[in-house]
Amino acid sequence: MTAEVLRLERVRKSFGSVNALRSASLTLREGEVVALLGDNGAGKSTLIKAISGVHPVDGGDIYVRGEKASIRSARDAIDLGIETIHQDTSLAPDLSIARNLFLGREPVKLPFLGVFAPLDFPELRRAASALLRRVGISKKLDADAPVDTLSGGERQSIAISRAMQFAAKVIILDEPTNNLGVEETHGVLRFVKEVRDAGHTVLFITHNIHHVFQVADRIVIMRRGEIVAERAVEDTDLLTVESLIMGVDVSTLVKEAKAR
Numbered sequence: 001m002t003a004e005v006l007r008l009e010r011v012r013k014s015f016g017s018v019n020a021l022r023s024a025s026l027t028l029r030e031g032e033v034v035a036l037l038g039d040n041g042a043g044k045s046t047l048i049k050a051i052s053g054v055h056p057v058d059g060g061d062i063y064v065r066g067e068k069a070s071i072r073s074a075r076d077a078i079d080l081g082i083e084t085i086h087q088d089t090s091l092a093p094d095l096s097i098a099r100n101l102f103l104g105r106e107p108v109k110l111p112f113l114g115v116f117a118p119l120d121f122p123e124l125r126r127a128a129s130a131l132l133r134r135v136g137i138s139k140k141l142d143a144d145a146p147v148d149t150l151s152g153g154e155r156q157s158i159a160i161s162r163a164m165q166f167a168a169k170v171i172i173l174d175e176p177t178n179n180l181g182v183e184e185t186h187g188v189l190r191f192v193k194e195v196r197d198a199g200h201t202v203l204f205i206t207h208n209i210h211h212v213f214q215v216a217d218r219i220v221i222m223r224r225g226e227i228v229a230e231r232a233v234e235d236t237d238l239l240t241v242e243s244l245i246m247g248v249d250v251s252t253l254v255k256e257a258k259a260r
């Protein structure tokens with residue numbers, strides 16, 4: 001078994017009277033792809049927002065590489081090696097691919113000038129092209145082109161590449177294949193596997209169980225703010241996972257529907 005990179009122990013988060021996370025415990029290990037599944041309102045987004053510092057938890061503990069961590073902001077999470085790619089919001093559409101690959105962490109000239117330091121464009125272009133080659137999406141991409149000229153799948157790959165290059169140990173993807181075509185979806189799923197094979201840990205939310213079986217190593221299922229089941233993908237099947245998500249035996253429902 002590989003090393004533990006992130007562990008949540010009995011984390012809680014409420015919004016007024018809504019207990020979005022009741023007592024969620026989860027361990028992520030190095031180099032695995034974990035799919036987080038659950039019905040609408042199960043608490044998936046709240047869980048990833050807790051890990052990424054958007055909604056600091058009300059209680060419970062978070063450990064990063066075995067050390068107790070305090071994640072109170074997105075900056076805290078990034079500093080701990082946790083990068084989150086939210087749907088459609090992770091890129092600046094008007095900026096170039098190269099700028100988006102660095103976004104806020106661009107190479108600068110005269111770094112002692114702090115926020116006033118001018119960008120080092122030749123270095124930015126060189127580093128961006130090298131990264132695009134390394135992640136295998138360089139074929140037709142020009143690092144100077146605006147990012148809004150890219151397809152949805154390419155944009156996802158750019159956002160994931162950015163997370164990878166900043167050596168994020170844990171990359172969290174919120175519905176990475178939402179609104180993508182079939183081919184693009186396969187491209188992103190393939191890329192997720194490559195990211196895993198490069199040693200990163202990926203946690204992703206999806207409503208598409210078929211994608212889970214294509215890419216995940218492990219499935220974690222949430223219901224009503226708790227993690228109710230975890231399964232290795234090779235040890236489970238679609239009906240079992242659907243049953244765990246819904247909290248009822250789906251095969252019985254199917255039989256009943258056929259009998260009507």
Ligand SMILES: Nc1ncnc2c1ncn2[C@@H]1O[C@H](COP(=O)(O)OP(=O)(O)OP(=O)(O)O)[C@@H](O)[C@H]1O
Pocket residue numbers: 015018019020038039040041042043044045046047
């Ligand atoms: N900012 C918020 N303010 C108030 N309630 C919230 C907030 N965010 C989430 N909730 C509530 O917390 C519960 C869990 O929501 P969450 O978005 O985490 O579920 P989810 O599993 O991601 O659902 P979906 O798949 O529909 O996105 C829901 O009842 C939701 O209405």
